[in-house]
Amino acid sequence: MTQQKSGVIMFMGPPGSGKGTQARFVQERFGFERIETGALLRAMRKEDTPIAKMITEMIDAGNLAPPAFVAQMVINRAKEILARGNGVVFDGSPRTLFEVEELLKALGEDNKGKILTIALRVPIDNARERLLIRLVCKQCNIPSTNSRAKCEHCGGELVKRADDNSVVMENRWDEYNFRTLPVINYLDSLGLVEQINGARSVEEVAVDVEKAIKKRIFNE
Numbered sequence: 683m684t685q686q687k688s689g690v691i692m693f694m695g696p697p698g699s700g701k702g703t704q705a706r707f708v709q710e711r712f713g714f715e716r717i718e719t720g721a722l723l724r725a726m727r728k729e730d731t732p733i734a735k736m737i738t739e740m741i742d743a744g745n746l747a748p749p750a751f752v753a754q755m756v757i758n759r760a761k762e763i764l765a766r767g768n769g770v771v772f773d774g775s776p777r778t779l780f781e782v783e784e785l786l787k788a789l790g791e792d793n794k795g796k797i798l799t800i801a802l803r804v805p806i807d808n809a810r811e812r813l814l815i816r817l818v819c820k821q822c823n824i825p826s827t828n829s830r831a832k833c834e835h836c837g838g839e840l841v842k843r844a845d846d847n848s849v850v851m852e853n854r855w856d857e858y859n860f861r862t863l864p865v866i867n868y869l870d871s872l873g874l875v876e877q878i879n880g881a882r883s884v885e886e887v888a889v890d891v892e893k894a895i896k897k898r899i900f901n902e
Contacts, residue, residue, distance in 0.1 A: 688764065688796060689714070689899040690789060692772040694866050695802030697854040698809030698816075699880045700887060702825065704802065705773035707888045712895065714769035717759050719777075721823050723747055742844050744853035746861060749780040756781075757788045764789075769899075777862045782869065798898045799869045800891060802880030806855060813846050 691708055693701040702718065709716045723741060726734040737747050746752075756775050763770045776782040789797065817826050821838030833840055845854070869875050876894040880887055896902040 689769045690797045692799045696858045698812040699802040699804040708771045714771040715763045718773040719775035744850035749778040753781040753784040799875045804880045
């Protein structure tokens with residue numbers, strides 16, 4: 683493994699673009715700690731509180747959670763990781779202009795030169811196909827596109843996510859275009875974005891992801 687170095691990497695893209703898969707690759711390859719917004723929000727299903735119920739209903743309908751709530755949640759986690767001198771890789775956040783502005787403000791000027799956004803480009807037909815066949819492990823939350831009954835990583839049960847269906851997928855795609863695409867454009871205007879074709883194999887995308895990180899974060 684490459685020696686662990688500090689930095690902030692954000693994966694962005696439409697649903698089904700492979701953000702989680704590539705974020706896990708960065709976690710394993712470079713030793714960064716991963717913040718998966720979706721997993722943090724889905725974990726709230728176990729909480730018997732009004733806010734947890736509201737968040738669950740929004741996610742199941744394909745909508746984004748309240749930006750202020752998400753921003754505070756991920757910022758607190760990122761600060762903890764960076765304070766330990768570790769790198770952070772975001773999987774699925776920030777998704778709105780409010781979230782990214784709050785995150786950049788919290789990171790401060792000292793970390794601005796160590797921030798990279800990797801935007802994964804995937805046509806809607808490719809994304810739809812991926813999501814409709816995707817299963818997720820109940821134990822480790824790693825997705826799978828094969829039909830086996832057990833997760834190849836931990837042996838956990840593979841299940842279908844409630845929001846992985848054609849109706850919700852269309853809503854999530856609209857949310858991406860309306861709320862997240864402007865975030866990518868904003869970060870691009872700051873020179874913080876690398877665009878990568880995410881419609882290829884996992885291995886091919888990972889090669890370009892590694893090149894971008896070494897160039898933009900490690901100056902290699």
